[in-house]
Amino acid sequence: MLPCWKAHLMNKAGRLAFIKAILSAIPIHQLLVLAPPKKKIQALVKIQRGFLWAGRANAQGGNCHVNWQRVVRPISLGGLGVRDLERSGLAMCLRWLWFSRTDGTRAWSGLDLQFSTEERNFFFASTTMQLGNDQQALFWENTWLEGHAIREIAPQLYACIPKHRRKMRTVADGLQAHKWARDIHGVLGIQEVGQYLQIWHKIEPTALSAEPDRLIWKWTTSGTYTAQSAYKATFHGSIPCDAWKLTWKCWAPSRVRFFHWLARLDRCWTADRLARRGLQHHPRCLLCDQEPETMHHLLLACPFSRQVWHETLAWLRIPCRPPDGEESLNACGPPRDESRRRLCAKDSHQ
Template identity: 25%
Template sequence: MEAVPRNLVIVKEILSTYAKLTSLHINNAKCLFVPVAIPESAIPAYSSILNCVPREMPVTYLGLPLSIRRLKKIHYKPLIDAFKRKLDGWKAKYLSSAGRLTLVKSVLSALPLHYMQVLNLPTWLIKHLDGIRRRFFWKGKDKCLGGHCLVNWKRCCLPKKAGGLGILDLALQNQALLIKWLWKLKSEPYATWSTTILNLYGSLDIPSLSTNHLLSYGLKDILMYKDFFLASVATHSDNHEPLWRWSANGTYSSASAYSVLADPGTRTEYHNKLWILKAPPRVKIFLWLLLLNRLLTQQNLILRNWPANDGCPSCTGHEFETAMHLFVDCNFARNIWDLAQQHFDLPLLQFPSNLQSFWLNNRVRLGASWDTIWAAASLTIWKERNNMIFSQAANPPFLLLREILALVCSWNSMA
């Protein structure tokens, strides 16, 4: 309200009348008022009228820091603390990679959404929150060296159809949520938000507003995204109402904006087959890493300057262990594929020059049933390779085939 004594008295009388009618009395000890651009000399008189203490900005309002100035790092501490409280309550070491991914997507990525609907989060904060999410996903710990992150975080945040894991990109989601306010200016000119902007700055025209040097910090942050918004809005030919290009009904939604902002325009050949494969989610993540050549084979260990064996542990030769060698070219792997082919009565398998082609080319010939066989055999090869390295033990091929059969039967029975 305007800082005039008469206004303060009226508000106090309204609250007093409400208390008498409802028996819900005001607790003055929990009340405060926030003076904005008011002389220091007038504040004691206002405090006496309202019978509550003054408080300087920023203050917490509806769970968010409210301020007329740029927020400092300390003001974002409640959001960072919320992440820490969640992590402290989770037993990450008992979770699989799929379990951690679910928590990253459904919980950690949702925590800042309330802030992002109103505030343009600073770059340092988004990097900090991304670091928390990244460390939890890859290691389930507070610390995670770069070498432990098998795939670049930006790649992880790509949509699945573009080869990522579909983790929320916080910066792009922040942008999509703030653009909503530009849509309100365009589609709801008589709403409170729009009339407030009109009264303050004399215009609702977005290009004109962006040239106004008296804008608040919050409105400046929102207008940063005007170019994408203006390029995405058309005008209905009949009633001149705005139409959002990226939704079927022409109405703005942050989900539709995010899908456009996050789409790099590229597609992977396998995305629509990998994520519907009949296998547990943790196995799909393993296969995703395999197809991206990010498993910690000898080749990738050397690239990370980590200790590595001299030769492939799965064959008697001293071949350099790449993913292609381990899963396709190695005599050990070929033996596994031959046994699987004979047991499942498959035609002769093709062995092209890369992992994706090995899966997809044979899939064209053998159908979707090949997916589960390929996934189970690949996982078994990887587990046996690790068994050879860390336990210095090897299982006979017929036991490995039995394990593959058990996995295929179990996964095929999944809903």
């Protein structure tokens, strides 16, 4: 990592670029083959967080403007796009599961690789099996029956299957003379019997073909696993940010875009935020000495800021008022309802 005296020469936008290019890239190669404990990942996150907000290895308290869980979200979801190491490790582990099911020529394909329950559940939720000759699809594990797995349709019945049978029984072998029924062990209750009959009726119309089975990855159009798609799938269901293009897809310098991101989240050290934390602050805005200092006041409502907006828009020859709240708009020009009436009268006259 850069020495502290060099880190202080970089602004936060420069430190962010450094974290994405180096501090997040180096652990990725290790996560490809190793599964480090959470304490190691937390130590790496601590270094990244301290370097971004304070320019040193450790940052605490008021140094951190934004929660790190928001920082590691993709830009389109309101974050800064820094790689989440824990999610990246999960996406990398799925690579071994994918090749173990799709490529039998690998030297390690016959080994019993150990995966956590979270990794297996995420993999089965992200894949589906397109049936062919059913020589590769596992009867109890894969998603092959009407887009679902047996353990999803019949969880109580699935619990009665020994673990070694779950990993060995293929669909083709199970459908032959209904051998899948022989895998059921233990005492069956009413729920298990009901699920057994349900599975029996569902697999009756299943027909085999000459083509081999194909495992399909749900998060890509080609159906092939990629680490990027697996990483993005971990954020599936998150609320997107509508203003991310306005912030990051503009011609402004990086430090300005970074400030815009902080201002939109109201994470700048204005007087109102200092007051909430019990820190020393000025009671009024230092520019106009009229109202308490807030992010909205500094950027939009302050007379000094409005004059800057007016001069900028005039220089750019943009015929619109400076952005502000409803009160300032009404003070600088006719009310919105009156302007709307004038436009309607003009259109009717024409």
